Amino acid sequence: EIVLTQSPGTLSLSPGERATLSCRASQSVSSSYLAWYQQKPGQAPRLLIYGASSRATGIPDRFSGSGSGTDFTLTISRLEPEDFAVYYCQQYGSSSPSYTFGQGTKLEIK
């Protein structure tokens, strides 16, 4: 089973700053099968990025995804107040098959 480890656990930044969130897999993951979600308190998760780098419908272009193999990154170029939330990466493993989430990164206002 592939394990996803996200870092940092908590990231404290100010609006307007750049955020870089990491997701590391215990084994190589197909880029097609790596996604990122945003979850705000009291809300369901929302898909941000699929296929490691494609933005989901309606997602602002300040959100971008990159990476391959075992290392993936979610970047928010200029933080808006509404971006402070918890972010999860997720992968699909065809050998199991299974879906795995990282433990999450909390992005908080500094």
Add this chain to the structure above:
Amino acid sequence: EVQLVQSGAEVKKPGESLKISCKGSGYSFTSYWIGWVRQMPGKGLEWMGIIYPGDSDTRYSPSFQGQVTISADKSISTAYLQWSSLKASDTAMYYCARRDSSGYYSFNYWGQGTLVTVSS
């Protein structure tokens, strides 16, 4: 508009059974996999299992195999998650989510969640 509408919050006692639902609308219900995700209080997301309503093909996470049952009734566009004997540790928010069909295996539509509280 694609929507997944889940059943309301439940409060149950340990040992009781429960079945929660997720009704899809605005798309062909039989053509998309529906997954279930658990979120325990203050914790992260855990994939539980997934079903293809078209033929009821179902896959479970090893962590949840034998603990829950996932089913679907395509005649009413509804997926279900059920327990035969609840435990206090089943207290959590449960989300259903529709998997995309384009080969990326992400969940692009989510229900609003069903809060299950198990307490004596």
